[in-house]
Amino acid sequence: MSIDLKTIKHISKLARISVDEQRAEKLAGDLNSIFDFIEKLNELKTDNVEPLTSIAETTLKLRSDEVKSKNIREQIIKNSPEDNEDYFVVPKVIE
């Protein structure tokens, strides 16, 4: 199989990573060699194999819905690249 530039552009949109032409070409090359290597899995017949979805063979535990951290608004805001009083600031989304 071959991953072309159009596919790279599509994946980069999905991944929200902007990629210029030069990077896209490099990525296409890298991904093709990685997928050539991954294709080896097709040698195996797995029709009747149950997928392993979790290595810890336990069901997730339920817990009561309690607030454990109180008054941490300031701490949460502290690391934001841009904030205004109690809000995160992002580029304008409404014209």
Place this chain on the structure above:
Amino acid sequence: MSDITKQSLTELVENIKNKKLSSTDVTKAFIDRSEKSEELNAYITNDFTSAIDKAKKFDQKPNLDLKLPGIPMAVKDLFCTKNIKTTAGSKILNNFVPTYESTVTENIWNEGAILLGKLNCDEFAMGSSNETSFFGNVQNPIDKNLVPGGSSGGSASAVAGQLTPITIGTDTGGSIRQPASFTGIVGLKPTYGSCSRYGIVAFASSLDQAGPMAQNVKDCALLHEVISSYDPKDSTSINFKRNHFSKELTNNIKGKKIGIPKEYRVDGMPKEIEDLWQKGIQYIKDCGAETIDISLPNTSYALPTYYIVAPAEASSNLARYDGVKYGFRAKGENLIDMYEKTRSEGFGAEVQRRIMIGTYVLSSGYYDAYYLKAQKVRKLIKNDFDEAYKKVDAILTPSTPSSAFKIGEKTNDPVSMYLNDIFTVPVNLAGLPGISIPAGHDSNGYPLGLQIIGKAFDEQNILNIAYAMEEKINFKNKITDWWIK
């Protein structure tokens, strides 16, 4: 006091308990050596000033019942440390100061240890050479221009170079065991669910485990005893009875059955690695244990499986880095443009590559062909181990298919870089514990490691086997201090 940094953790703890050394003596000695070792680039952030304050405070009122009384240590910069910058080796977290502490590091401080600083690693733990770090590559104390391995490269370099007596790393596909092998130290990847993942910057959540790295097996056992705990804050943390690993450590492994998997004899493996493995088999026999030839038929499918599962989980985990709530933000014309530029400028090439792989295998129309297929093969790989453990107590393999390579040697060929983890990746896929111990040198004098893989939750057994072998191997790391002027 120049020999303080040469002492093992066990010796340091004993000397502090006997009051032959104070925490301040020990902390100052490691800081002094760390400051002279800038060329290794093992640290991303240091916390030396407050480390000395904490050591002095400890000495005023020493609690000698603790397991790590006043012991200074640096940790991989993938563990969130409260009020101390945590970068995961990435530009995108270059200004991130956590407001909370990871459970594993919390356990360590609760036992009396003191933070020296945060150690370099591959960006988001994605790499096998520490060359993907935004903060530059790390030198291997064994030889200039040699990679220390990765992703816990700074951790391995810092222990081998005696910048810290012990450390913790994380291991998703070999990130503790491979650098331990490359630098001549001991590294344990615990059973999945043994150490809490709370507060560890996530890479691939079904594979990630924290683990100890140390100069010897006993130190490793002691540190593991401290970090392994049940934690309700990690939904996959498992509640089981944990051993007192260091107290229960024994070199009596008589009658143990150790499997030797034929599939680990891979094409193109250097003769030196094969010879080392044979030596390991002899050591096992010398210890009174028995070796049995076994088969793990799906071994060659482990790496391709890993390179679907790990990037898929990574692409999902790393979706949170959007430049809004924390971390780096690039300027954009609108919201989407800001996201795309932030992630393009904030993530390095390898991380972007893996996000792209993961996004692709999870994208509409490809999920069944890749991700579901990989989960099925993962089951087959786990079944192989389950089958083998009906006959044997543990498995012995080489840790890596080669010794440490040169900086820059593999950076242009991702697949050849990935092949480094061929012997370590199956262990993560099956959720098992594995330990790498230094076992010999190649013709260049570079260290080589052997890996012992255990049954789930059987860390005590592989620690015991490692302990017994360590005594027979009598490994001496060749550290010349070339970087100290």
